[in-house]
Amino acid sequence: MTDRWTDRLSDYLDDALSTSDRRELESHIRDCGDCAAALEDLRAIVASARALAARDVERGMETDLWPEIEARLRDIPVRAVPEPVREPWPVHRLSFSMAQLAAACVAVLLLSATAVWFAHDWGRRETLARSAAGGGLITAVPATSAPAEAAQNEIASLKRVLDERRDRLDPSTLRAIEESLAAVEAAVEQARLALEADPDDPYLVAHLEEMASRQLTLLRRAVDLAGGAE
């Protein structure tokens, strides 16, 4: 279902709504499950898009283009003739408070892992499947095992603590954390759904376990940032 707010959700995510529209949308979302669900999905999509660039760096470039480029450059002199240059990016994109930086690091760390799910290549999938099958590390669906239950309990209690301490966090830090959490929770949920249909896929089992453990790590760090577990 869509309504008049559906097409404002991106503006909301990008902080491009007026204060009054933002408040109205926030109150609408409390009553409209469709918009709330769409917002969560869009948040996860934006978060995974951001993680792609970090993933490019992790993966590197498979083909070394330098020899060919160098051969072409040898025939081209560098000209220091000033040409009109477009305005640079706004400076605020490059300056961070320490808290933002910490949150961003947590986000990038976790989201690049999420991106492995969203954008994993099939070679990796096979590698994981082989190692999971050969190593015999994973013998049960984590959601039903005792350690997984303990993890679920810890996740729930960390969420409660984080919720109580929201006010201690800088709003932009909180938002970064919430975005990361949404992304990793979406990844956990998607892994769970995929596993329901294909319970014997060792990659999916390993992946769900990995995502659940990332979720836990993120929550622990978030609680740390908000003043520790006490």
Added chain:
Amino acid sequence: MTPPTTLVAPVRSGAEAEDVSRAQRGDLRAFERLYRAHVARVGGLVRRMMGMEHSLDVTQDIFVRVWQKIGTFRGESAFGTWLHRVAVNVILQKRASLRTERERFLSDEIALETAPARGRTDARDFDVERAIARLPQGARTVFILHDVEGFTHEEIGVFLGVTAGTSKAQLHRARMILRDHLTR
């Protein structure tokens, strides 16, 4: 919103600034270091914008263009930011020479409508890269430039010759199509 992945840029800016100024004086070794520091992200940008077919050629062209223009870089932005602008312009020119960009931006069809539907449990449904590749070109371009690369709608409007409003609308459209594809 929190900043995109450009957060690594300021950290290496010291040594990088030195390499930039050496490269501006014609030092190929310094330029090679700049190439190695940036090629992975530039390569990713090209691949997403153009597909695999032309990606290696265009990535090469970008670094050749950067070499030609590096004398004009005046340090007003991070070098990586400047380089990505040059890259976007090379990519768009290349694409325009393959097909008129504006025409396609305004009249592209929804590729997903004709794509085979998959069950929600197919793991590939969650593959954002594949989903991006299947977006209509206009929506894909804006999504990559805004959500992956971190450009503003105003900047994207200048790149593409459209208004910031059009860019915004395409971005939302892209995200909704991706959602449809990834959560179906």
